[in-house]
Amino acid sequence: MERFRRFIQLISAFVANCRLWITPSSPIYTGPLKHICFPGLNCYSCPAAITSCPLGALQNVMASMKMNLHVGQPNLGLYIIGSIGMMGALVGRLPCAWFCPFGLFQDILFKLTRIPKLPFWRPLAYARYIFLFLFILILPLFVTDAAGFGQTWFCKYICPAGTLEAGLPLIAIDSGLRSIVGALFFSKLTLLILLVLWCTVNLRPFCRAICPLGLIFGLFNRISWLRLKFNGDVCVECKACELICPTGVSFADGRDDINSTKCIRCMRCFNLCPGGAVSVEFSRTRKKEESLENCTCHQKQG
Numbered sequence: 001m002e003r004f005r006r007f008i009q010l011i012s013a014f015v016a017n018c019r020l021w022i023t024p025s026s027p028i029y030t031g032p033l034k035h036i037c038f039p040g041l042n043c044y045s046c047p048a049a050i051t052s053c054p055l056g057a058l059q060n061v062m063a064s065m066k067m068n069l070h071v072g073q074p075n076l077g078l079y080i081i082g083s084i085g086m087m088g089a090l091v092g093r094l095p096c097a098w099f100c101p102f103g104l105f106q107d108i109l110f111k112l113t114r115i116p117k118l119p120f121w122r123p124l125a126y127a128r129y130i131f132l133f134l135f136i137l138i139l140p141l142f143v144t145d146a147a148g149f150g151q152t153w154f155c156k157y158i159c160p161a162g163t164l165e166a167g168l169p170l171i172a173i174d175s176g177l178r179s180i181v182g183a184l185f186f187s188k189l190t191l192l193i194l195l196v197l198w199c200t201v202n203l204r205p206f207c208r209a210i211c212p213l214g215l216i217f218g219l220f221n222r223i224s225w226l227r228l229k230f231n232g233d234v235c236v237e238c239k240a241c242e243l244i245c246p247t248g249v250s251f252a253d254g255r256d257d258i259n260s261t262k263c264i265r266c267m268r269c270f271n272l273c274p275g276g277a278v279s280v281e282f283s284r285t286r287k288k289e290e291s292l293e294n295c296t297c298h299q300k301q302g
Contacts, residue, residue, distance in 0.1 A: 001271040005098055006107075012040065013101040017048035017165075027173050037083040040100030041213055043159070045166035047173060054084050055136065055213045056155050056162075062140035063150035070148050084213075088220030092227070094265035096207055096214045097246070102161040103264070106206060107246075109199035118201040120248050124209040125262060131158070132212035154212065157184075160192040203246045207264065218261030225283045228270065230258040235277040241269035252277075 016038045019029045027047050034044070038051035061077030068075045087095060096103050110117075135158065140150040155162055167185060171177050198205045207214050221227070230251050242250045246266055251258040258269075258278070270278045 009104040012099040016042045019048045022047045039087045039095040041102040041161045043162040043165040059152040067148035088217045092221040092224035093217040096264040097266035106199050106204045110203045113200040120202045128215040136212045160195045163188045163192045221259040228258045229279045229281045231277045234275045236275040244268045
């Protein structure tokens with residue numbers, strides 16, 4: 001299954017960035033496909049991108065909401081929120097492991113380097129909430145200019161995916177941009193370099209400590225149509241699930257729920273568990289099982 005997942009990651013990265021004919025006069029595709037939100041972190045301004053990043057789209061909605069309300073044209077971004085919500089309700093955080101190009105980038109960095117790996121400091125996982133609420137929701141909505149427009153704070157000042165997928169390629173294509181590169185670009189480039197170094201010692205640190213989109217999808221893990229189930233009665237306590245989990249979910253010892261917001265649904269634990277303690281379930285299947293259990297209980301009582 002791991003090879004199949006890697007194949008899906010590669011195909012998804014190509015599908016999201018399949019605009020191969022790029023010219024300096026038209027570096028960014030703005031056609032009708034850009035109205036579609038790709039279910040992963042893939043920068044809108046990437047020259048090869050044909051879809052939008054849901055995180056950037058959500059920030060744009062928040063940044064323009066005050067101005068739109070002022071002129072009587074409310075734009076609540078229902079399409080964007082609906083796209084993210086529908087994906088999360090179906091599969092939870094699965095897009096992070098199977099579709100996200102930046103997740104694939106982190107996986108490759110971790111595997112290519114043979115330097116000693118370090119344990120991930122678990123409290124850093126709470127930083128995701130700061131990035132989501134502060135940089136995606138609060139600052140774009142409330143810190144605005146005189147006209148009422150905010151900024152896409154996360155995209156502009158933090159997002160390393162934007163630097164990698166858009167900033168560096170655009171500067172390589174457009175000589176005019178190279179002449180106006182300033183402190184903001186170099187500060188983001190520094191963040192990207194630091195993250196690359198971090199990825200060599202920790203697996204998926206951006207997903208675990210920073211990514212707001214992953215957190216949004218992860219909030220659906222416990223209620224999504226697709227869920228994981230852990231049966232402690234057949235667990236052999238080998239801790240293989242903890243060792244191979246890319247985001248450090250530790251459910252066999254009870255520290256985490258198997259459907260924690262940290263779980264990216266890579267299915268490694270399901271595929272490798274020697275005791276078969278991990279299973280995949282769907283809402284319809286679960287309801288049928290509950291109905292059968294209720295019927296059995298009533299029959300015993302009768």
